[in-house]
């Protein structure tokens with residue numbers, strides 16, 4: 001394991017979730033379809049963070065040690081139902097073999113003859129990674145045929161992809177209807193840790209929502225308004241809110257189709273007494289490349305030919321002082337394009353502030369998301385948060401109090417305690 005922080009307190013008996021785990025599994029010689037989240041962060045074709053693979057290894061090792069034939073299935077990025085070569089899971093399979101210290105086979109499809117042949121060749125204790133489920137349109141459509149085809153490869157289903165459990169897809173939901181369905185160790189650990197950390201959060205509670213998945217996360221921002229006192233919006237998400245209010249954002253990444261939703265969220269927040277903080281200044285550039293020439297400007301003065309690629313120092317100072325008065329903070333999504341320096345400065349500075357407040361014992365900090373984890377590691381504060389989840393969108397949806405489809409589909413999960 002990578003030394004990631006985990007909640008180490010003993011779990012009180014009444015808080016233990018009563019779901020079926022791999023404790024109950026007799027799986028020697030059985031084919032186990034393990035839904036993992038191999039959607040690791042990548043830059044220029046290289047994997048930049050192995051946390052999701054590290055956190056998956058306890059389940060794979062335990063299943064392999066029990067003599068199961070482990071068939072790992074996952075999506076990778078968003079190829080939208082077609083075979084995009086750069087979104088192949090083959091290199092991720094190799095990285096997984098490195099992390100496991102154990103050979104991993106690979107099949108170039110997740111259903112059909114190629115997958116079936118690879119599964120038939122598997123021996124007890126061996127591990128196979130199947131190609132990206134999202135190469136098939138049936139995955140995201142939760143097509144019953146796709147679910148049946150996946151189920152036909154295995155005897156048992158184990159879901160360890162908490163970070164994809166908010167998706168009702170064939171490999172996260174549909175397949176569980178056809179096989180005995182258990183939670184893996186990572187799923188179990190995430191649910192336990194998040195319940196312990198956030199079931200009764202000390203107030204004031206704040207959330208930072210940043211990053212680039214604007215349309216898929218905007219709706220859930222609306223839904224967490226009632227659960228937080230302060231909502232900090234950063235990254236490309238903030239660009240959309242700023243543009244929706246008529247602020248010039250130049251060529252920044254944003255989603256014009258979401259302006260109405262952004263405005264409605266601002267109105268709802270006002271009505272519910274939730275304070276919303278947006279950037280007050282920005283680091284801009286006309287080119288998006290490492291060490292590009294930058295201009296730091298007040299948010300009302302973004303040049304029309306430029307992109308907002310990070311929040312500026314005044315924003316960092318403002319957010320730092322506001323976060324200093326919080327008792328609980330949840331964080332998903334970086335404040336800027338942190339993979340490309342110097343646009344990592346805002347995220348780094350904020351991450352260090354959150355880490356020092358956490359270390360001082362005044363703040364409970366829970367952060368998550370594929371890229372957020374990578375950003376925290378980049379800032380050198382991975383071990384300094386109260387808890388780091390592998391999940392971003394799923395963790396925010398779970399925080400809303402929703403039962404996630406990928407969890408609901410598992411057997412005997414009724415006892416999970418949700419934060420209120």
Ligand SMILES: Nc1ncnc2c1ncn2[C@@H]1O[C@H](COP(=O)(O)OP(=O)(O)O)[C@@H](O)[C@H]1O
Pocket residue numbers: 210211212213234235236237239253308309310332333334335336337338339368369370371372373392393
């Ligand atoms: N202003 C911005 N312009 C372009 N990309 C941005 C900006 N701010 C953040 N990003 C990008 O957002 C991505 C992370 O977003 P997201 O996938 O939503 O986070 P997570 O994986 O943690 O849930 C990063 O790749 C980062 O470069």
Ligand SMILES: O=C(OP(=O)(O)O)[C@H](O)COP(=O)(O)O
Pocket residue numbers: 037039077078163164167213216368369370371390391392393394
């Ligand atoms: O990376 C993921 O989520 P995250 O960006 O919220 O951390 C998951 O793999 C889900 O991916 P999706 O948002 O394309 O369904």
